Amino acid sequence: xxxxxxxxxxxxxxxxxxxxxxxxxxxxxxxxxxxxxxxxxxxxxxxxxxxxxxxxxxxxxxxxxxxxxxxxxxxxxxxxxxxxxxxxxxxxxxxxxxxxxxxxxxxxxxxxxxxxxxxxxxxxxxxxxxxxxxxxxxxxxxxxxxxxxxxxxxxxxxxxxxxxxxxxxxxxxxxxxxxxxxxxxxxxxxxxxxxxxxxxxxxxxxxxxxxxxxxxxxxxxxxxxxxxxxxxxxxxxxxxxxxxxxxxxxxxxxxxxxxxxxxxxxxxxxxxxxxxxxxxxxxxxxxxxxxxxxxxxxxxxxxxxxxxxxxxxxxxxxxxxxxxxxxxxxxxxxxxxxxxxxxxxxxxxxxxxxxxxxxxxxxxxxxxxxxxxxxxxxxxxxxxxxxxxxxxxxxxxxxxxxxxxxxxxxxxxxxxxxxxxxxxxxxxxxxxxxxxxxxxxxxxxxxxxxxxxxxxxxxxxxxxxxxxxxxxxxxxxxxxxxxxxxxxxxxxxxxxxxxxxxxxxxxxxxxxxxxxxxxxxxxxxxxxxxxxxxxxxxxxxxxxxxxxxxxxxxxxxxxxxxxxxxxxxxxxxxxxxxxxxxxxxxxxxxxxxxxxxxxxxxxxxxxxxxxxxxxxxxxxxxxxxxxxxxxxxxxxxxxxxxxxxxxxxxxxxxxxxxxxxxxxxxxxxxxxxxxxxxxxxxxxxxxxxxxxxxxxxxxxxxxxxxxxxxxxxxxxxxxxxxxxxxxxxxxxxxxxxxxxxxxxxxxxxxxxxxxxxxxxxxxxxxxxxxxxxxxxxxxxxxxxxxxxxxxxxxxxxxxxx
Amino acid sequence: xxxxxxxxxxxxxxxxxxxxxxxxxxxxxxxxxxxxxxxxxxxxxxxxxxxxxxxxxxxxxxxxxxxxxxxxxxxxxxxxxxxxxxxxxxxxxxxxxxxxxxxxxxxxxxxxxxxxxxxxxxxxxxxxxxxxxxxxxxxxxxxxxxxxxxxxx
Numbered sequence: 001x002x003x004x005x006x007x008x009x010x011x012x013x014x015x016x017x018x019x020x021x022x023x024x025x026x027x028x029x030x031x032x033x034x035x036x037x038x039x040x041x042x043x044x045x046x047x048x049x050x051x052x053x054x055x056x057x058x059x060x061x062x063x064x065x066x067x068x069x070x071x072x073x074x075x076x077x078x079x080x081x082x083x084x085x086x087x088x089x090x091x092x093x094x095x096x097x098x099x100x101x102x103x104x105x106x107x108x109x110x111x112x113x114x115x116x117x118x119x120x121x122x123x124x125x126x127x128x129x130x131x132x133x134x135x136x137x138x139x140x141x142x143x144x145x146x147x148x149x150x151x152x153x154x155x156x157x158x159x160x161x162x163x164x165x166x167x168x169x170x171x172x173x174x175x176x177x178x179x180x181x182x183x184x185x186x187x188x189x190x191x192x193x194x195x196x197x198x199x200x201x202x203x204x205x206x207x208x209x210x211x212x213x214x215x216x217x218x219x220x221x222x223x224x225x226x227x228x229x230x231x232x233x234x235x236x237x238x239x240x241x242x243x244x245x246x247x248x249x250x251x252x253x254x255x256x257x258x259x260x261x262x263x264x265x266x267x268x269x270x271x272x273x274x275x276x277x278x279x280x281x282x283x284x285x286x287x288x289x290x291x292x293x294x295x296x297x298x299x300x301x302x303x304x305x306x307x308x309x310x311x312x313x314x315x316x317x318x319x320x321x322x323x324x325x326x327x328x329x330x331x332x333x334x335x336x337x338x339x340x341x342x343x344x345x346x347x348x349x350x351x352x353x354x355x356x357x358x359x360x361x362x363x364x365x366x367x368x369x370x371x372x373x374x375x376x377x378x379x380x381x382x383x384x385x386x387x388x389x390x391x392x393x394x395x396x397x398x399x400x401x402x403x404x405x406x407x408x409x410x411x412x413x414x415x416x417x418x419x420x421x422x423x424x425x426x427x428x429x430x431x432x433x434x435x436x437x438x439x440x441x442x443x444x445x446x447x448x449x450x451x452x453x454x455x456x457x458x459x460x461x462x463x464x465x466x467x468x469x470x471x472x473x474x475x476x477x478x479x480x481x482x483x484x485x486x487x488x489x490x491x492x493x494x495x496x497x498x499x500x501x502x503x504x505x506x507x508x509x510x511x512x513x514x515x516x517x518x519x520x521x522x523x524x525x526x527x528x529x530x531x532x533x534x535x536x537x538x539x540x541x542x543x544x545x546x547x548x549x550x551x552x553x554x555x556x557x558x559x560x561x562x563x564x565x566x567x568x569x570x571x572x573x574x575x576x577x578x579x580x581x582x583x584x585x586x587x588x589x590x591x592x593x594x595x596x597x598x599x600x601x602x603x604x605x606x607x608x609x610x611x612x613x614x615x616x617x618x619x620x621x622x623x624x625x626x627x628x629x630x631x632x633x634x635x636x637x638x639x640x641x642x643x644x645x646x647x648x649x650x651x652x653x654x655x656x657x658x659x660x661x662x663x664x665x666x667x668x669x670x671x672x673x674x675x676x677x678x679x680x681x682x683x684x685x686x687x688x689x690x691x692x693x694x695x696x697x698x699x700x701x702x703x704x705x706x707x708x709x710x711x712x713x714x715x716x717x718x719x720x721x722x723x724x725x726x727x728x729x730x731x732x733x734x735x736x737x738x739x740x741x742x743x744x745x746x747x748x749x750x751x752x753x754x755x756x757x758x759x760x761x762x763x764x765x766x767x768x769x770x771x772x773x774x775x776x777x778x779x780x781x782x783x784x785x786x787x788x789x790x791x792x793x794x795x796x797x798x799x800x801x
Numbered sequence: 802x803x804x805x806x807x808x809x810x811x812x813x814x815x816x817x818x819x820x821x822x823x824x825x826x827x828x829x830x831x832x833x834x835x836x837x838x839x840x841x842x843x844x845x846x847x848x849x850x851x852x853x854x855x856x857x858x859x860x861x862x863x864x865x866x867x868x869x870x871x872x873x874x875x876x877x878x879x880x881x882x883x884x885x886x887x888x889x890x891x892x893x894x895x896x897x898x899x900x901x902x903x904x905x906x907x908x909x910x911x912x913x914x915x916x917x918x919x920x921x922x923x924x925x926x927x928x929x930x931x932x933x934x935x936x937x938x939x940x941x942x943x944x945x946x947x948x949x950x951x952x953x954x
Contacts, residue, residue, distance in 0.1 A: 142945075184831065196826070196941070196942065199826075264897060266897050288897075289898075289948070290899065291899035293899075345897065360897075
C-alpha cells in the first residue's frame with residue numbers, strides 16, 4: 001500500500017477476478033478470490049470504493065490467524081482404509097471436535113473457555129487460573145531472537161488481556177528445530193542454520209521471560225529434519241486472577257485507551273503474513289522487536305488499575321494491532337477512533353500503517369469516562385504512555401478518522417460475519433511403511449541401544465537450555481524442571497505455588513511426538529494427550545482437575561492430504577479427551593508452515609500437535625519427584641506393555657521402519673491414573689516417572705542417575721499382550737499409559753490394595769550401588785551399566801552447543 | 802550537532818562468554834583459521850552533548866566498571882593488524898532499537914537534558930581470517946540481514 005501519510009481510495013468496484021487477486025497479492029492482504037468478491041459485493045451495495053484503511057482492516061480481521069478459516073470452514077473428509085471408504089463432512093471442525101468435548105463434559109470448574117484470550121479454570125474459592133499457548137513460527141524462522149522474544153511477550157499479553165487481566169506466574173516453551181548438525185551445504189539460500197535458530201530462539205525467550213520476572217519452568221526441545229525450513233516456537237503463559245475479574249464488558253461511551261509502547265512500522269502484516277508460506281524473498285517488515293522493560297511496566301500498572309476497578313474491558317494488541325484489538329472489543333457495539341492521536345515512534349506513517357502495525361507491548365482498555373483521570377495517574381506515575389484514541393459507540397460501525405478526514409466506515413456485522421466460508425477437501429490414507437526388519441532388531445545390543453537413545457537429541461538433557469531461564473523468580477517453585485539429588489535430571493511436570501499463603505498449587509506439563517504422526521496422526525494426538533496427562537499424574541496431579549490446551553502446527557490446508565491428517569488429529573482430540581473426561585479450555589492453530597523453494601517445490605513440516613496440560617493440586621506438600629529415593633525400595637511397572645515400537649526412538653536410532661504406533665485406551669488409562677493419584681496422595685509412592693520416550697529402559701535409567709542409586713530389574717514379570725514377548729520390545733516399546741513407580745516394602749500392601757483392578761507388576765528393586773542391572777526373559781543379564789556412565793551419555797549431547 | 806561513537810568492551814583477562822560462544826559457532830561453520838575474536842558494544846550518540854557529559858554517560862551508565870572499559874572512538878576505525886577484519890553490525894532504519902531507547906531514558910535519568918538520539922550496534926574484530934571468510938562469518942553468524950546491516954572494515 002501507499003506509504004504517504006494520507007488515506008487512499010482503492011478502485012475495486014469494476015475489477016475482474018484477476019485484478020482483484022492482484023490487489024490482494026500486491027498489498028499482502030492474503031485474501032482469496034471468494035473473499036475479494038465478497039468485499040466487492042459489499043462496496044457495490046454501498047456504492048463506493050474502499051479506502052486502504054478499510055481494506056487492511058478487513059484483511060487483518062479475516063486472516064487465518066484471527067478467524068481460523070480452515071478449522072471453522074466446511075470440510076469434506078474422506079478416509080481410505082483397507083480399500084474401504086469412509087466419508088464425513090464437517091461444518092466447523094473446531095466446534096465438532098475440540099469444543100465438543102468441553103461442551104459435553106460441562107465441568108463446573110471451567111470458568112471461561114474458548115471465548116477470551118486464554119482459558120480460565122477455578123484455582124480455589126477466590127482465584128482463577130488462566131492458561132494460553134501461542135506459536136510464533138514464521139517470525140522466529142526469519143529473526144530467531146526477536147521472533148521468539150516477541151512470541152513470549154505476546155502470550156504474556158494474552159494473559160494480561162484475559163477477562164480483566166491475570167498476573168503471569170509461569171512461562172512454558174516448546175521448540176522444534178532442524179538437526180543442529182544439519183550440513184550447511186544442504187541449506188537453501190537465505191535460510192538460517194538450525195543451530196543458529198536454536199541459539200537465537202533460546203536467547204530470545206530467556207531475555208524476554210527473565211526480564212519480565214516470570215519463571216520459565218516447563219518445556220521441551222525436539223529436533224527433526226522436517227523443521228529445517230520452518231522451526232516451531234510454542235510459547236505459553238499461566239496467570240492467576242481474582243474470580244470476579246474473569247469477564248469483560250464494553251459499554252457504549254467507554255473511552256478507548258491505548259497503553260504501553262509506541263506505534264511504528266515494525267510488524268506490519270504479521271497476521272496476514274502467517275497465512276502464507278515462506279520463500280526466500282519473504283517480506284520482512286513483519287518482524288517485531290520486543291522491549292520487555294516496557295511490557296513489565298505495562299503489566300504492573302494495568303494490574304493496579306484492575307484492582308481499583310478502573311476499566312471495564314482489556315485486550316492486547318497482537319496480530320493485526322489496533323485493528324484487531326479495537327475491532328474485537330467494539331464488535332457488539334461500535335467504535336470511533338482518531339488515528340492521529342496514536343503516539344508514534346517516528347513520523348511518516350500512513351494511517352493504515354498506524355492501524356495495523358503490530359508494534360509490541362501495547363494494550364487497549366475500555367475506560368468509563370469518570371475513571372479517566374484516576375487511571376491516567378496510575379500510568380503517568382510509572383512513566384507508561386496512555387492515550388485516549390476514541391470511544392466505543394452504539395452505532396454498530398467502525399469509524400476511523402485521521403486529521404478530521406473519515407478514513408474508514410465499516411459495518412461491524414460485515415467485518416466480523418461477512419467472511420465467506422472455506423470449502424475444503426481432505427483425504428486420509430494410512431501410509432504404507434515397511435514392516436520392521438527383524439534380523440536387524442535381533443542384532444541390537446540392549447546396552448548400546450540404551451546409551452544411544454539417552455544421547456539422542458530428543459531424549460538427552462536440555463540443561464543447557466533450562467539453565468538459561470530463571471525458574472525461581474517469584475519464589476513459587478515446588479517441583480522444578482530439573483530434579484533429583486543433584487537437580488540435573490528430567491522432571492515430568494513442574495509444580496508451583498502461586499499464592500504464597502496457600503498450599504494449593506498448579507502442575508503444568510506437555511505432550512508432543514511428531515514422529516508418531518508419520519504413521520498415524522490420530523495416535524500421535526492420542527499419545528500426546530496421554531503423555532501430558534501421564535506427566536501430571538507422575539507428580540501427583542489428579543486428572544479430574546486437569547484441563548488441556550491444543551496447538552496445531554500444520555502445513556498447507558489447501559493440500560488435501562495435509563488437511564486429511566489435520567482432521568484425523570482433531571478427531572483424536574475429541575475421541576481421546578472424551579474418554580479421559582478431560583476438557584480443552586483454549587487452543588490455537590498455525591497453518592501454512594511450509595517453505596517454497598526457487599523451483600516451486602513445497603516443503604512442509606510434519607503435522608505437529610502440542611498438548612499442554614494444567615492441573616490444580618490441592619496440597620503441594622504431597623507432590624513427588626522422579627528420582628529413586630532409597631535402596632531396598634521396590635520398583636513396579638504400572639500399565640500394559642505392548643509390541644508398539646512404530647515411530648519409537650529405538651527404530652529411529654537404528655533406521656528401522658514399522659507401523660505399530662502406540663495406541664491409547666482412555667478408559668483403562670484413566671482408571672490407572674486415578675488409582676495412582678490416590679496412591680501418591682496417600683504417601684505410599686516414593687517416586688514415579690513417565691515410561692514413554694525410549695521405553696522402560698530409559699525411564700529406569702533416568703530414575704537411577706537422578707537418585708544416585710542403582711537398580712536390579714527383571715523383564716520376566718512385565719505384563720504384556722504379546723504372544724511371544726522378546727527382550728528388546730519389553731525394554732524399548734513406547735506403549736502409552738505406563739509408569740515406573742518406587743514403593744517402600746512397608747507400604748507395598750497398601751499400594752497393591754489401592755492399585756487393585758489395574759495392570760501392574762513388581763519388576764525389581766533399588767540397590768545401594770552404582771549399577772543398573774536388567775535381566776532378560778531367560779534370566780541372563782541384558783544390561784549392566786554404571787549409572788554415571790549412562791548419565792554422561794545423556795548429558796554430553798547438548799552440553800557444548 | 803555532534804556525533805560520538807562509544808565502544809564498550811571487556812577488560813583484559815576478563816572472560817568474554819559471548820566471544821567464546823561465537824568462536825565455537827565460527828569453527829562449526831567450517832572456518833578454522835580464526836585466531837581470535839574481540840567483541841565490543843557500540844553506542845552512537847548524536848546531538849548537543851559535550852564531551853564531559855559523554856564521559857559521565859560512559860562511566861555511570863554504559864560500562865560495568867569492574868569488568869569493562871570504554872573508549873570514545875574515531876568515527877573511522879584504524880586497523881593496525883593486517884590479519885584482522887572488523888565487522889560492524891547496526892540495525893536497519895525503522896527497526897526498533899530497544900537498547901538504544903532504554904539508554905536514552907537512562908541518560909535522562911542521569912539528569913542530562915538535551916536533544917539527542919542513541920543507536921546501538923556491535924563490533925567484532927576477527928583475527929586470522931581473510932576478507933571472504935569474514936563476509937561469510939558476518940552473513941551466517943554475526944548479522945541478520947532481515948533487521949541488520951553490516952560493514953566490514
